[in-house]
Amino acid sequence: MLTVQDIAEQTLCEEDHLYFTRRFFKPRMGFKFMVNWHHVYVAWLIDEVINGNIPNLVINVPPGAGKTELTTNIMPRGLALNPRSRFLYLSYSKSLVEDVSATARNIVKSDDFQHLWPTTISNSTDSKSSWKTKVDGYEAGHIYAASLGGQITGRRAGTLADQGFTGCIILDDPLKPEDAFSKVGRDNANRVILNTVSSRRARSDTPIIMIMQRLHVEDPTHFLMSGNVSGEWQQVAIPALIDDRYIDELPEHIQKLVPRDIERDEKGRQSYWPQKETLKSLLQLERGGTNKEGATVSRYTFSSQYQQAPKKLGGDLIKGEWFGRYKDVPQLVFRAIYVDTAQKVKEENDWSVFTLMGLGVDGKIYILDILRGKWTAPDLNRNAQAFIDKHKVYTPLSRPIRYMKVEDKAHGTQLIQNLGTYGGVPCIPVQRGTDKLSRFMDVQVHLEHDYANNPDDRLVMIPMSAPWIADFLEECEAFNAKMTHDHDDQVDTLIDGIEDMVMTVNYQPPATG
Structure with missing residues (x-):
């Protein structure tokens, strides 16, 4: 009752x-x-x-x-x-x-x-x-x-x-x-x-x-x-950063519930939920940082996922559908790490990136892992060592890491000198003699790999699921000829890997043992 x-x-x-x-x-x-x-x-x-x-x-x-x-x-x-x-x-x-x-x-x-x-x-x-x-x-x-x-x-x-x-x-x-x-x-x-x-x-x-x-x-x-x-x-x-214009457009009974006498930035914006997401933390994410789960949040990600206002990337040089997806890694011929180091570590500057790639016996290139961050020179060395340690153990299928290739410039030069050979992996200097766009155009044909005629025939493969995929694809799709994109550090390592590995595609299968 x-x-x-x-x-x-x-x-x-x-x-x-x-x-x-x-x-x-x-x-x-x-x-x-x-x-x-x-x-x-x-x-x-x-x-x-x-x-x-x-x-x-x-x-x-x-x-x-x-x-x-x-x-x-x-x-x-x-x-x-x-x-x-x-x-x-x-x-x-x-x-x-x-x-x-x-x-x-x-x-x-x-x-x-x-x-x-x-x-x-x-x-x-x-x-x-x-x-x-x-x-x-x-x-x-x-x-x-x-x-x-x-x-x-x-x-x-x-x-x-x-x-x-x-x-x-x-x-x-x-x-x-x-x-x-x-x-x-x-x-x-x-x-x-x-x-x-x-x-x-x-x-x-x-x-x-x-x-x-x-x-x-x-x-x-x-x-x-x-x-x-x-x-x-x-x-x-409902965006994460709101201003008076947004509040004034809400239904009247909801407007009355939104506090206006709280901390705001120079644009007059405030956090939509200050008890959970402070204004400071949201502004840090907007500039490019990591969220509470430790995932990288780029400016595009913030604009779309946090502000509900995705921007048209419009790079048109690299399309996300050009990358195949793999569930299991096949037998590899060898693995290698390709590194792009930032010139500075201030918030607005580029990231440093370590990309582990493998050449499969099927002739395809497999992106196995990506580590990305903004580090000082000592932290860059430590992260390089940690990345090698994470992946140095190998099986007959995965094969050893043959080398780590680093652009011989600024922090990259310091990394080459400080690391030398670590964990059995030599750190090899790379000279990038031509401009970035020219280097990309040289590998674009391999990346696209006749995708229009055979959508199943993709040369570069990425995992079905990995925490770095969204940021990687976002950067690739934003990459444009006018160089107006925010970052291209992951694209740099992608170009290096394709340049290096396509030279090895016409290999003879290695002897067993």
């Missing part, structure tokens, strides 16, 4: 998405959900979708904004409103969607939820990625979570049996960050959204909610907002 207080709480949960989120966050996590104005905004937008006032919604938010917590709770709240509701929760990450689905299921199974909305979960399908509710003894509601490349045929969101909100499709980061710089990767994600996701609605008015950080000018946000998927769409962007 529900008390008057229970009924009041039940009503608040059903009417207010943020209240529901906070109500079921603390029992699960052991502490309160820290609310910022943008959480109120996103939750209100979700309420507008559930109430039928927004047909389809796209929300762009910075990393770490709490978006997954708010989208996760759409499913248990939807089942509280209607236990027949059906949801599809999709993302590029299979582990993410399974965790989200399991969290939603645990909320529904919790004593607190069951007390307010007694709901039976079917025993026939009760897994991380797929579970159902039972109504009057029949399976009715359904939550199905899958990666965007997974099998969703036969699954539907929403139902025909009821009016009002009966579920939705939720797209949480549909594009993998490292695929953002591959036209093939972007097209694949957009094609799935167009051909598969949009046809999974039980009714034409079953809503789609997509929430993501911007990654590229041609990412799924641009795809949806360009009218490629039928229906009416509303887009809301």
